[in-house]
Amino acid sequence: MVTINRQITLAARPVGEPKESDFKLVESPIPVPGQDEFLVQVIYLSVDPYMRGRMNDRPSYAPPVQIGEVMGGSGVGRIIKSNSRRFRVGEIVSGYFGWEEYALSDGSGVQKINPELAPLSTWLGVLGMTGMTAYFGLLEICHPRAGETLVVSSSGGAVGAIVGQIAKIEGCRVIGIAGSDEKIEWLTGELGFDAAINYKTCPDLNAKLAELCPRGIDIYFDNVGGITTDAVLPLINRRARISLCGQISQYNAIEPEIGPRLFGLLIEKQARMEGFLVFQFAHKMRSAQNRMAEWLKTGKLKYRETITKGIENAPKAFIGMLRGENIGKQLVQLADEKPQSTADHGRDGASAA
């Protein structure tokens, strides 16, 4: 019988790229749910670029993680003990559980999941924050129209790969930018992108984009920023829309990076650039999930996952994701999808009754 909860805490604020030593694996007793609380055994943990920002001691849209505090993060798991009337043992839920094997919750921000609808992991990917970020960041910020040309950076990553596919569904010409030939092959093959560029081997990204976008760029969905954006922006069309989702190229910067001043291009092209956070579309989430689930079912939307096993490997998975080593959604699997043993499950179920 497992009684130990393994967690990953922030050991030190990273300087530049995070190192494994910036994290610490700690052990503590599995917590006991209080009144109206329940205990979740986390099955999948999501590691995402935004987490890098929370490791800095600087207020942003969310407060920073404190040294010694468990790293925050979304997960999907199974309720194994419950003193809540709304949440019952055996139910599958998603929520902001943190980097730990067992999480206590009072239900805030927790969504029940029907495991028959779609694979559990997709509730952190296509049907989770990742998919919602792609969906709203493209449709609500950029309003794509059939025939328009879209460029998406970090398109081999979790959000970018979905953005490109939704843009294809909307009838756009889609050009991806990614960091490996394997990703390029996946994007232009299985995912149906019109073209994709490996920025690591492309000698002149701006020239290549100009060649692949003969009618200019109407929409730029940006996950990356930096020199990628420098290459894209001079090619935008009149009334272009730029969705700012992430600036991953800047997240490890110790000093603010400098680059060419680009705002003049936005005037010349009467273009709009908008930053967004997925939470602002929370009220539309359910209908978006239904639409995405339908596309998933009919094969219009495909996804790929990179799954790392074991909480002890979460830091490595996170660091690799920041480097672009993953294809599609990077997840950490902490437990089997099926309940572990009849004995354990019976005990947990009984103790919560």
Next chain:
Amino acid sequence: MVTINRQITLAARPVGEPKESDFKLVESPIPVPGQDEFLVQVIYLSVDPYMRGRMNDRPSYAPPVQIGEVMGGSGVGRIIKSNSRRFRVGEIVSGYFGWEEYALSDGSGVQKINPELAPLSTWLGVLGMTGMTAYFGLLEICHPRAGETLVVSSSGGAVGAIVGQIAKIEGCRVIGIAGSDEKIEWLTGELGFDAAINYKTCPDLNAKLAELCPRGIDIYFDNVGGITTDAVLPLINRRARISLCGQISQYNAIEPEIGPRLFGLLIEKQARMEGFLVFQFAHKMRSAQNRMAEWLKTGKLKYRETITKGIENAPKAFIGMLRGENIGKQLVQLADEKPQSTADHGRDGASAA
């Protein structure tokens, strides 16, 4: 009897800041209107920052001025000869007449002006492109709400001074940034800005803005770009709106200027930044002019003009305007508002009959 038309042509493409030698005063016979054409004696000529861009050999939203070509520009003038049925001798018109004393026109883009409604010069300022730029760039791009804080750069210039006043009418707290104490005094005195900063003598623009905007910045109307924008953007609030009207700090740059990468701030604050050109609101122009004329009449909107006399001084006026030497709208006056002499007028009128 005057028979000579004096014009200013582009003599050389400026390298950096334009010099007077980049322009040339040329003389040619006053042109004779052909069929359906008319001749305008230009009274006021507008010199504006956007003209700097057209002096470069680089396509933008408008084609560049060619070497030896007359500089383009909006003017207000009197029709002194006409073979047009729609435009008659004696009528006052505004249009894109160029830097010359007498301009031929077929009526395209020409607007008839009722000189009883407002002073002639205001059709290049508050009621002209300048005022429309301020009006639409603020109201249509930024949607100001009462109680919000607005910062406007180059607020002692033609557009900025109007932006601030409209924002006050809309109930905003308005902070201007300008380049002389005389401008600051005018903005906070006659124009009713809540505060204004002389960026030339302010040791820390960001700190001063933070002090003057205790509730952050909801709207930034930018005419300037560069280090001014670097100081403003870190102070924007969640869902801030940034109207990109001009980037005058960059117009004389020989090499593209570099600066801190700021797009990450737009994500963190879910902010929107949009470039615009006044032409995109052409269909709403008439109602905007009526509204502005009403504000003018009731004293809610005030303006100031810097008037330089003589076509030969147009380059000097333009160069000074780029340096911020003007207060309010910079104009060049080429002729008296009243018809010159009865003899001349009679002749011109007669020849057009």
